[in-house]
Every structure is written in structure tokens, then in C-alpha cells.
Amino acid sequence: MDDAVLAQLIDALPAGTVLTEPDLTESYRDDWTRSPAAGRPAAVVRAGSAADVQTAVRWAAEHRVPVVPRGAGSGLAGGVTAVEGCLVVSTERMTAIEVDPVQRIAVAGAGALNVAVKEAAAVHGLWYPPDPGSFRISSVGGNVATNAGGICCVKYGVTTDYVLGLDVVLPDGRLVTLGGTTVKDVAGLPLLKLFVGSEGTLGVVTRVVLRLLPAQPPAATVVAWFDTPQQAGAAVAAMGARVRPAMLELMDRATVNAVEDFRPLGLDRTAGALLVGQSDAPGAARAEEVEVMAACCREAGAREVLSTDDPAEGDMFLEARRAAGPALDALGAFMAEDVCVPVHLVPDVLDRIAELARRHGVDVPVFAHAGDGNLHPAIRYEPGDPDSVRRAEAAFADIMREAIACGGTITGEHGVGRTKRAALPEQLGPDVLELNRRVRAALDPLGIMNPGALC
Amino acid sequence: MDDAVLAQLIDALPAGTVLTEPDLTESYRDDWTRSPAAGRPAAVVRAGSAADVQTAVRWAAEHRVPVVPRGAGSGLAGGVTAVEGCLVVSTERMTAIEVDPVQRIAVAGAGALNVAVKEAAAVHGLWYPPDPGSFRISSVGGNVATNAGGICCVKYGVTTDYVLGLDVVLPDGRLVTLGGTTVKDVAGLPLLKLFVGSEGTLGVVTRVVLRLLPAQPPAATVVAWFDTPQQAGAAVAAMGARVRPAMLELMDRATVNAVEDFRPLGLDRTAGALLVGQSDAPGAARAEEVEVMAACCREAGAREVLSTDDPAEGDMFLEARRAAGPALDALGAFMAEDVCVPVHLVPDVLDRIAELARRHGVDVPVFAHAGDGNLHPAIRYEPGDPDSVRRAEAAFADIMREAIACGGTITGEHGVGRTKRAALPEQLGPDVLELNRRVRAALDPLGIMNPGALC
Numbered sequence: 001m002d003d004a005v006l007a008q009l010i011d012a013l014p015a016g017t018v019l020t021e022p023d024l025t026e027s028y029r030d031d032w033t034r035s036p037a038a039g040r041p042a043a044v045v046r047a048g049s050a051a052d053v054q055t056a057v058r059w060a061a062e063h064r065v066p067v068v069p070r071g072a073g074s075g076l077a078g079g080v081t082a083v084e085g086c087l088v089v090s091t092e093r094m095t096a097i098e099v100d101p102v103q104r105i106a107v108a109g110a111g112a113l114n115v116a117v118k119e120a121a122a123v124h125g126l127w128y129p130p131d132p133g134s135f136r137i138s139s140v141g142g143n144v145a146t147n148a149g150g151i152c153c154v155k156y157g158v159t160t161d162y163v164l165g166l167d168v169v170l171p172d173g174r175l176v177t178l179g180g181t182t183v184k185d186v187a188g189l190p191l192l193k194l195f196v197g198s199e200g201t202l203g204v205v206t207r208v209v210l211r212l213l214p215a216q217p218p219a220a221t222v223v224a225w226f227d228t229p230q231q232a233g234a235a236v237a238a239m240g241a242r243v244r245p246a247m248l249e250l251m252d253r254a255t256v257n258a259v260e261d262f263r264p265l266g267l268d269r270t271a272g273a274l275l276v277g278q279s280d281a282p283g284a285a286r287a288e289e290v291e292v293m294a295a296c297c298r299e300a301g302a303r304e305v306l307s308t309d310d311p312a313e314g315d316m317f318l319e320a321r322r323a324a325g326p327a328l329d330a331l332g333a334f335m336a337e338d339v340c341v342p343v344h345l346v347p348d349v350l351d352r353i354a355e356l357a358r359r360h361g362v363d364v365p366v367f368a369h370a371g372d373g374n375l376h377p378a379i380r381y382e383p384g385d386p387d388s389v390r391r392a393e394a395a396f397a398d399i400m401r402e403a404i405a406c407g408g409t410i411t412g413e414h415g416v417g418r419t420k421r422a423a424l425p426e427q428l429g430p431d432v433l434e435l436n437r438r439v440r441a442a443l444d445p446l447g448i449m450n451p452g453a454l455c
Numbered sequence: 456m457d458d459a460v461l462a463q464l465i466d467a468l469p470a471g472t473v474l475t476e477p478d479l480t481e482s483y484r485d486d487w488t489r490s491p492a493a494g495r496p497a498a499v500v501r502a503g504s505a506a507d508v509q510t511a512v513r514w515a516a517e518h519r520v521p522v523v524p525r526g527a528g529s530g531l532a533g534g535v536t537a538v539e540g541c542l543v544v545s546t547e548r549m550t551a552i553e554v555d556p557v558q559r560i561a562v563a564g565a566g567a568l569n570v571a572v573k574e575a576a577a578v579h580g581l582w583y584p585p586d587p588g589s590f591r592i593s594s595v596g597g598n599v600a601t602n603a604g605g606i607c608c609v610k611y612g613v614t615t616d617y618v619l620g621l622d623v624v625l626p627d628g629r630l631v632t633l634g635g636t637t638v639k640d641v642a643g644l645p646l647l648k649l650f651v652g653s654e655g656t657l658g659v660v661t662r663v664v665l666r667l668l669p670a671q672p673p674a675a676t677v678v679a680w681f682d683t684p685q686q687a688g689a690a691v692a693a694m695g696a697r698v699r700p701a702m703l704e705l706m707d708r709a710t711v712n713a714v715e716d717f718r719p720l721g722l723d724r725t726a727g728a729l730l731v732g733q734s735d736a737p738g739a740a741r742a743e744e745v746e747v748m749a750a751c752c753r754e755a756g757a758r759e760v761l762s763t764d765d766p767a768e769g770d771m772f773l774e775a776r777r778a779a780g781p782a783l784d785a786l787g788a789f790m791a792e793d794v795c796v797p798v799h800l801v802p803d804v805l806d807r808i809a810e811l812a813r814r815h816g817v818d819v820p821v822f823a824h825a826g827d828g829n830l831h832p833a834i835r836y837e838p839g840d841p842d843s844v845r846r847a848e849a850a851f852a853d854i855m856r857e858a859i860a861c862g863g864t865i866t867g868e869h870g871v872g873r874t875k876r877a878a879l880p881e882q883l884g885p886d887v888l889e890l891n892r893r894v895r896a897a898l899d900p901l902g903i904m905n906p907g908a909l910c
Binding site (some may be wrong): 185190193197214244407432 | 557639666797862888
């Protein structure tokens, strides 16, 4: 890029806002996907305000520079993998959070961490439910971009269910507010909803207005060990019609063992699958719901079922589940799958994943938001071994194909990003893909926003 | 319209599908808004299938005939008011409903009534929550078009929260499926969400896949009479941080009296406002939640508070609230307002509405989904008296202005349709309005879908 053009950007923004030195921009090239294809940004803007973002995007539009909007960089689908010569617009410094306990909303800068919003809400006895596995390190702006899910979704829904308003810098640099603070609002097309999950392709989110709930009641926990993941899947399918669990998570044997290696908790290493469920129903109903869940596990053939009303004991199992990602990470590289299938098909799909793993000669531990049918097969591979990479990629593609074939989706909560873009046409078909592109082109006619991501 | 052109449409569809005689098309000119500006359709297609809808829309696209998609015609914002010479595409015959109790979904034709979906779900011990006041007469396709709300929203959300998938005939006649059956799906732009609430401007919904919940637990009810609506509003604001009511409805004195005239139930005609709340928390928590709600009412100065665990007694109060619309209707014509404001401002906004009613010399009974801040002022007028109409219209406009001024919206659940289109720019501002139009033009380049509605 022409130095004079870059100088215009540097001059237009507060001192220290623009990074151009390769050693400084290096850590902005990639997200947790660790893509070998990550390009080198021409510059990184560490915006301190929406005005900074506007300045940056206007400059990019004028000079036709691709913009990669970036939150905390914790994505798992390459949604913020840098494009060669791009402008990375990072909102990491925009971390202000204001909680209005009367309206029960949080107004947060896009760079505020999910956990910080939770903590700020808790001060007022309030609760921000969305809890992606990354909640301690991911930003709410990134959560909005991917419409992030998590463990609570089975009862409390996903990010879009909590977004009341957004400030967005459009691809031409205009700043708009979508939505507001009311829970019901049908004035105009639901553009607010269109932006949640748009993966930075329609603009840069700078501020979010989030709906809060009263603090979550304490939870009772049920833990069940099964001989096979299929039995656990059957228990999950049976529960859905009878109770509304506040979480319902599954780990297969390989994941349980990875967790035990990483952080010994005394989990049964010999079980084929571990199911952890919680009820946060108020009062005595909590124990009743957990008892229904336990009965479903026993009926599905669980070898052992344990339930507890002690939040601390329950938290231990929740932490075991939360450790699954880091524990598998500690074992080496894996491709993070995120398919979502109809819940009653979870047992079948687990079978098929095991079969595909055997066929391609790869290890594929699976953990899952089982209550939503959202599976995270972790396809392990050796980054230095091209054959291992090739086999992992083949399994990755086949698992997505399997999800599509059974009426599911290639991504439940991570997004399409760049790693799943090739699979999107197979799921959507040409007509819906074309609709995606038409909407995108309508809002970003220059095609500068996050090119190569999503669709 | 050229008879030969119309003959092409008639010939292309099954016998009896197309109505052209004015006495047959008359009842398709309008919805519950009873707009004096309703045009005369060139034809009405009573589609029996998505293929019929495709044929009709293709014909309309070829001949540049405006299409007004129509469900049950129960809208309150003129969203299906016929355009002169248009083609009305009615889905009223597409009423098939299939419930899959294993997946806990209902797949319904767009013309299926909301109540019929509820009933079909109940057979399997399941529940479809969205419950607009019109639920006995409105179609799920229309509910999707307006993103309809209702009484349960305060705890259970609105229509978009239950739509997993849609079949839509696009403005060029192509049939696409958006979404699917899984609760989590972030593959591509959230076009499914874009279509829910798009008021027939982006296509004709032909089939919906709806998420069902386990049957709602029985509810306990609290009823409180206040001297003033402001006291009731204060009680509502106080509850939100402490409990999650399953409903929280308000009627002012005029509405209570209209209901008593319409269906005598022994309500206190002298109270300034009646608040009806319910908790459907499981087990003993139900009574506890209702006690918290009752305490909030007493603290806000309620003159009388009654609570009951008896579902039949509770239902009586729910029915009283549901009778508000028909009861006011029986008194004569009114313009149905639908503003939504931050909940803590409900008392202030009720004051302002009373003041505006006095200033314009109109009667404005108010009932409200108070827990959401969604107010339904009913602006009464004499259709034959131009001065009365003028004063009512002025009050209608001023109430919307009031909602915008306090950070609310001109429509919480009825939609913009044609009656509120003039007020939309004031709420959205020029930039967001332009975004609406760009998205609309991208998906309907010929501009044939529901022209004059929404934006």
C-alpha cells in the first residue's frame, strides 16, 4: 500500500490508534482457528470510539481497502482471519459497560468481554445469559457478529434473543442505531436481527444494548454415566418433552479422558459418555425437574446417575464440561466442528461421526450442547503432517455433509467464517445463497466488508 | 386490467382458485383496520399450495401487478389493505398442520389459525406460546408477517422466537426454504429472522416450522385494583427485577367499564386501573411469585389485591383482559394504537396519553401488555364526522411521537402496515429508513410486493 495513503489514515486518527509495524500487527492476523492462510494487514485500527471506526471505514471505502472487523479474536471459524493488505478494525478498546437496573439493560462497547457484562449485571442482581465457551475471553461485539450460543441456550436462547439495540458503522462510514431498548419493536424490517450473526459483513458493530434477566436461581445438577454416547443421546431426546433443563451437556469418553488429564476431577474414565444436566426451576421444582432428568437417564440405560442440589458440587461438573475445549486443545491441534442436528437424531449422528472418524483414520472426541443437538466434534490432526491435515479436512467436510443430510446445519453457533464457507452452498442451495449475496451487496455495494467470510 | 391477461392467470391455476367478481373480492379488500382508502383488487388467488402461490406471483411479476399477500385479514395496521388493481394472494386455504412430538415442532400452512396450532400441539402435551389478541382468528402466516406478540411475551417472547423455518415464495416466483428445524443455526445471513416481521414486502410465506414447548404449567393469578393507572404502572416497573411473570396486563377505567358492559364479570368499575398478572412457575414457586407480585402492587398503593391459585378463577380475569378489544369494538370505531415504551416510563406515558386525549377532545381507553411496556390506546372516533376523524388522527400521531420521544417505538406488535407508514421516518431517521428500502429493493427489484406497506 502507498505510504501516503496510509499516512492519511494515521493522521486522521488519534495518536497510537493505528498499528502498521508487522511485529505489532502480527497478533491481529488470526483468531483461534489459527489459519495458515491468514494474510498480513496493511494496518490495524485500535478504535477508541465509534467516531474512530467511522474514520477508518470511510478511509477504507475511499481507497477500496478490505475491512476485517475484529472483536477479541477468539472465533473458531476464521471470521476475522486477516485478508492480505486489509484494514483490521479492532474494537478491543471499546469496553465501557453501563447497566441500567431500572430498564434491566446493559449498554456495552463492542469490545467489552462477555464475562464483564455478566459481572456488571450481577452487581445489580441481574443476569446476562448468553455463555459461549469463550465467555471469559470473547467480546460481546464478536458474540453479536456470530450470534454466539453456549450452554444456557437450551432454556435461555442465543445472543440474538438478548440484543435490543446496536450501533453499527455501515460500509460507507455512516453510524446508525438499530433497535432501541424495548423488548417488542416491529417498526420497519427487522434489520437489527439481520445484523446479529452477519459476521462483520454488513458493518462494524460499535455498541450493543443487551437485555438482562433477574439473577438466575441456583441450579440443581444431574450427572449420568453411560456405556455409550447413543444411550446418552436417547436420554436427552426423552427429556425434552417433559422438562426444560437449564443446561444439558454431553462429553464422550475421549473428551472425559482429556478433561481428566487436564484437570483431574475424578470423572469415570471408562464410561462411554457423561451427561451433565441442570435445572434452575424455582424452589422445590428444581429437585423435581432433576428427578425427571435422572429418570430419563436411568430409562436410557445409564450405568450411574448422581444428582445434587449443592450448587458447588454442580459447578464442579459444569467446570468439567467447560474444560473440554482447553483440555482437547492441550492435546494438540484440532478442527472445531459445530454442526447442529435435530435432537432426536443425536444418537444416530454420534454413530455416524464415529464411523467417519474410523474411515478417515482420525481421532474425533465429541462434546456437545446435547439439549440443542449442537455437537462439537474435535477433529484432531498433526499440523506438520499433510496427510493428517488432509484426512482431518475430509472428516470435517463429511461431518458437515452428514448434518445437512439429516436436516441440520453446518454451524450452530460458531459461524461460517472462512473455514465453512465452502460448505455453505450445499446447505443453503443456490437460491438462498444468492439471496444472501443480494442482501450483502445491497448493504455493502463496494464489497469491502470482511471479504471471503460468510458467503 | 386486460381480460386476456387475467385469463392467463385463471387458466394457469386450478378451477375456482381465482376470484374476480367484485362481490366475491369485496371481503378481500381490507383487514380489521377498515381503511376507507382500500382499493379494489383485480383478482384474488385463494392458493391451495405453494405452487399456486408461485404461479400467481410469477404472473404478477410478468405483468407488473402489485401483490398483496394475505393471511386471515385480522391485521390492525392496514398491512393487507388492497391496492387498486392488485392481486391479493390469500393463503387462507393452506391450513394443514402437522405436529412432530419427537422434534417438538409444528409444520403449518401459512393459513392455519394460531389457535389451531395451539390445539394441535396440545394433543401431544405441547404448547405454542405466541398468543396475539387475535389468536382465535389470525393465521400463523400473518403472525409471521407482523412478528405478532400477545400476552405471553413478557416471559415467552414473540413470534420470531418460535419460527425455526419458513417456506417463502420470492417476488420472482421462486420458492425457497429458510432455516430448518434446529434451534441453533448460523449458516449464512439470518434471512429467516429478516423475513419474520417483513409484512409481506419480501415474499409470500407459505409454510412455517414452529418450535413448541412442553405444555405450560397451570398459572396462579394476581389481580390488583388501583386508584390510578400510574400506580399500576409503578407496580409493573417494580416487579420486573424480582420475578418473571407469565403475563402482566393492564386495563384503565374506561376499558374495565367497556368490558363490564360487554360481558359483566363483577370488575370494580370505580378503580382507575386493573392489573392482572400470572405466574406459571412450577410447583410452590408459583404462589411465591404471585406473592411477590401482590406485594409490589400493595407497595405501589393498590386499593385491593386478590390472588388465586385456582386456574378457573384466573382464567376469568384473563378472559376479561382478552375481552378488552371486542368490548371497545362494540362501543364504536377506534384507531388501535400499539406503541411500546421502556417499562419504567409506562406511568409517565399513561399521563401523557391522558393529556393528549384531553387536548384533542377524544376518548382514549388504554389497555396494555404492561410488562413489556406495550400500550394499546384505543382512540375512539365517529367515522361519519370529519372533525372527529381529524382529532383522532392528530391524537394517533401525537401518541406515536410521544413513544419515539421517550425511546420507544410506534409499533410493538401490530406492524407498520399502511396506517403507521407516515410515522416511520421519524422513528428510524433517514439512514435506517434508507437501509430498509435498500434491503427491500434488493429482494424485490420490481417493487411488486405489498407496495405502500411498511416503508
